[in-house]
Amino acid sequence: MRLKSGGYSVKSKVIISGSVIEVYEYENSVYKGYKSNGGRDKVADDESKEKNRKDTLRRARQNLRRTVNANVWAYGERCLPKFLTLTFGDNVTDLDVAHYEFLKFIKRLNYLVFGTKVANLRYTAVPEFQKRGAVHYHVVLYNLPFVESKVIEEVWGNGFIKINKIDDVDNVGAYVCKYMVKELDDRLRGRKCYFNSRGLFKPIVIEDEKKVENIKNSLPGEKRTVFTVYENDYTGITIYKQYNLNKSN
DNA sequence: CGGAGCGGACTGAGCATACC
DNA sequence: GGTATGCTCAGTCCGCTCCG
Numbered sequence: 001m002r003l004k005s006g007g008y009s010v011k012s013k014v015i016i017s018g019s020v021i022e023v024y025e026y027e028n029s030v031y032k033g034y035k036s037n038g039g040r041d042k043v044a045d046d047e048s049k050e051k052n053r054k055d056t057l058r059r060a061r062q063n064l065r066r067t068v069n070a071n072v073w074a075y076g077e078r079c080l081p082k083f084l085t086l087t088f089g090d091n092v093t094d095l096d097v098a099h100y101e102f103l104k105f106i107k108r109l110n111y112l113v114f115g116t117k118v119a120n121l122r123y124t125a126v127p128e129f130q131k132r133g134a135v136h137y138h139v140v141l142y143n144l145p146f147v148e149s150k151v152i153e154e155v156w157g158n159g160f161i162k163i164n165k166i167d168d169v170d171n172v173g174a175y176v177c178k179y180m181v182k183e184l185d186d187r188l189r190g191r192k193c194y195f196n197s198r199g200l201f202k203p204i205v206i207e208d209e210k211k212v213e214n215i216k217n218s219l220p221g222e223k224r225t226v227f228t229v230y231e232n233d234y235t236g237i238t239i240y241k242q243y244n245l246n247k248s249n
Numbered sequence: 250c251g252g253a254g255c256g257g258a259c260t261g262a263g264c265a266t267a268c269c
Numbered sequence: 270g271g272t273a274t275g276c277t278c279a280g281t282c283c284g285c286t287c288c289g
Contacts, residue, residue: 010270013270024270026270028270030270030271031270031271032270032271032272033271033272034271034272035272035273036268036269036271036272036273037268037269037272037273038267038268038269038271038272038273038274043267044266044267044268048267048268049266049267052265052266052267052268053265053266055266055267056264056265056266059264059265060264060265063263063264099278103278103279104254104255104256106279107254107255108253108254111253111254112253117254117281117282117283118280118281118282119279119280119281189265190265190266190277191264191265191277192263192264192265192277192278193264193265194264195263195264195278195279196263196279197279197280198261198262198263198279198280199280232270233269233270234269234270234271235270235271236270238270250289251288251289252287252288252289253286253287253288253289254285254286254287255284255285255286255287256283256284256285256286257282257283257284257285258281258282258283259280259281259282260279260280260281261278261279261280262277262278262279262280263276263277263278263279264275264276264277264278265274265275265276265277266273266274266275266276267272267273267274267275268271268272268273268274269270269271269272269273
């Protein structure tokens with residue numbers, strides 16, 4: 001349905017992130033492509049701020065999950081995805097210092113593996129504060145060929161590392177999200193709570209009514225992992241279903 | 250010399266935020 | 270659920286240093 005503002009309305013939506021397929025069905029049509037006066041022109045009060053932060057964190061987690069699922073296992077048999085945990089030996093608590101070291105590490109590892117300064121390494125990283133206050137990183141490497149963990153530890157050079165291949169996790173995105181800070185930490189206020197390399201695959205969003213219908217009809221019921229109904233101020237009663245084609249029965 | 254790695258300048262993608 | 274805004278930071282290019 002076209003709207004006079006040039007926008008259109010959507011009743012249902014499908015988002016495909018790798019093997020994970022999400023289906024949204026809205027009670028109220030959702031308008032897209034219209035002009036709104038969103039944006040910022042004043043500072044929110046404390047109560048709104050709290051709400052905004054929770055919103056931000058929820059969305060960040062959602063985007064993180066989708067991005068990871070859209071990229072994991074997307075780079076062929078020879079570059080299977082790996083989990084990497086980077087820990088600082090020294091008690092590095094400053095995010096700027098940590099990020100700086102992290103970026104240098106990515107550059108070195110990229111150079112070692114691909115023999116070029118062009119950034120080929122594809123990754124997603126989530127910083128986390130440990131109990132002792134030190135920063136450490138959970139990284140998903142999407143296209144790293146086999147490298148001995150001893151070598152990676154040398155390249156890191158800031159402490160110890162742990163690397164695992166990812167094989168028996170159905171929903172890697174959800175798994176990584178667990179590492180993302182639960183409550184938005186003050187130390188991460190206004191900062192990125194995860195970051196990606198450029199050039200990653202993006203989740204595919206389908207809004208065309210016929211295509212959505214076709215997909216809905218072809219989804220195998222036994223692969224459904226989530227079914228929830230919730231109410232939202234803007235979409236009304238919303239039905240959410242999630243399928244994972246990797247789900248083992 | 251040449252490989253490895255750092256860092257500065259520039260640029261644009263995308264994250265956090267605010268509001269509908 | 271959506272969009273708009275602001276701005277940080279990741280990628281690129283490339284020159285420099287260090288060190289064998």
